[in-house]
Amino acid sequence: MHAFDVLGDPVRRRILELLADGEQPAGAVSETVRAEFGISQPAVSQHLKVLRESGFATVRADGTRRLYAVDAAPLREVDAWLERFRGFWAQRLDALGTELARGKRSRSSTERPSS
Incomplete structure (x- = not known):
């Protein structure tokens, strides 16, 4: 399964968000x-299985509990793929930052009392 197929499901994204906070027991995630x-x-177990089999999550036994954690390797691959597109929003964010700074300077100069 392709990484974006895995991440395209809101339940699996939510599970990864929960696991991003650290290792979690399957029961708590469920x-x-x-x-x-x-x-x-x-159904939750099936989503956990998809995450395991696609490499996004790892599981380890702790007695009778199963503890899940994020495996960052596939996320790094997604990040590398997204890198080629960052320029599309990075330039716009830089421009927004510039405009916000201009607005602050403009407001500061008009709010100063004249002597």
């Missing part, structure tokens, strides 16, 4: 996702 999306525990 509880949060079930409450937010109204899906069943087996």
